[in-house]
Amino acid sequence: MGIFDVLFSAFGPQNWWPAESELEVIVGAILTQNTNWSNVEKAIAALKNSGLLSLPALFEADNKTICTAIRPAGYYNQKTKKLKAFADHIIHNWSGDLDAFLSRPLPELRRELLSLYGIGPETADSIILYAAEKPIFVVDRYTYRLMTRHGLYSGHYDYERLQSLFMNALKPDVPLFQEYHALVVKLGKSFCRKEAICQDCPVGQRDI
Ligand code: SF4
Structure with a gap:
C-alpha cells in the first residue's frame, strides 16, 4: 500500500478502463497486446464507425x-482471429449473453x-478486473520493472509469482486493484522506463 x-x-x-461497455474493455484488452494505447483508440474508433x-x-x-478496421493496432491478422474467436465463443456457448459469461465465479x-485463442494471463485478468469487475491483480512488464528495481522481486518475469505478491x-478490492495497475502503467511510462528517470520520480523521492 506504500x-x-x-x-x-x-x-x-x-479513470481506467477507458471504455463505454464491457465489450469495449474486452476488445481493448485484446487489441492492446504489443502496441500502445493510442493505436488501440484508433482501432476501436474504426470498429465503432464501421x-x-x-x-x-x-x-x-x-x-x-x-x-x-483494426489495422492501426498492429498484428491485425492475429488480433482479428482473437476477436472472432471470442465472439464465436460467446455466441455459441453463451447464446451471446456477455453478462452471463462475465458473472460467473472468478x-x-x-x-x-485462458482456454480461448489469444488470451493469456494479462489479457484474461484485465478482462476480469475491468470488464467483470472481480478482484484479480493485473501485472505486466511495468510492474516487473518497478518491483525488481526496488528489490521486492528477483528472478525472471513470472506472471503468476509476481501477481501473487500483490x-x-x-x-x-476491485477499485484498489483497478487504480493500482493503472498507476503502475503511468509510472512505467513516465519515469520507470527502460532508462529510469529516478531523480524526478515520486517513488524515488519517498521511502516505500
Ligand atoms: S525511483 Fe522511480 S524510476 Fe527509479 S526505479 Fe524506482 S520507480 Fe523506477
Missing part, C-alpha cells in the same frame, strides 16, 4: 473487414478465458 499511496498522491485517479463493435457484428463480419471465468499483500 507504493500505491505514493503513486496515487503523485498521479491521482487514472458498426463492428458488437458480438454479432464481430461474429458475422469477414476477417478482411475486421483487419481493415476462478471459473479465468479458466475459460494478491497476498492486499485485500481483494
Whole structure:
C-alpha cells in the first residue's frame, strides 16, 4: 500500500478502463497486446464507425473487414482471429449473453478465458478486473520493472509469482486493484522506463 499511496498522491485517479461497455474493455484488452494505447483508440474508433463493435457484428463480419478496421493496432491478422474467436465463443456457448459469461465465479471465468485463442494471463485478468469487475491483480512488464528495481522481486518475469505478491499483500478490492495497475502503467511510462528517470520520480523521492 506504500507504493500505491505514493503513486496515487503523485498521479491521482487514472479513470481506467477507458471504455463505454464491457465489450469495449474486452476488445481493448485484446487489441492492446504489443502496441500502445493510442493505436488501440484508433482501432476501436474504426470498429465503432464501421458498426463492428458488437458480438454479432464481430461474429458475422469477414476477417478482411475486421483487419481493415483494426489495422492501426498492429498484428491485425492475429488480433482479428482473437476477436472472432471470442465472439464465436460467446455466441455459441453463451447464446451471446456477455453478462452471463462475465458473472460467473472468478476462478471459473479465468479458466475459460485462458482456454480461448489469444488470451493469456494479462489479457484474461484485465478482462476480469475491468470488464467483470472481480478482484484479480493485473501485472505486466511495468510492474516487473518497478518491483525488481526496488528489490521486492528477483528472478525472471513470472506472471503468476509476481501477481501473487500483490494478491497476498492486499485485500481483494476491485477499485484498489483497478487504480493500482493503472498507476503502475503511468509510472512505467513516465519515469520507470527502460532508462529510469529516478531523480524526478515520486517513488524515488519517498521511502516505500
Ligand atoms: S524510476 Fe527509479 S525511483 Fe522511480 S520507480 Fe523506477 S526505479 Fe524506482
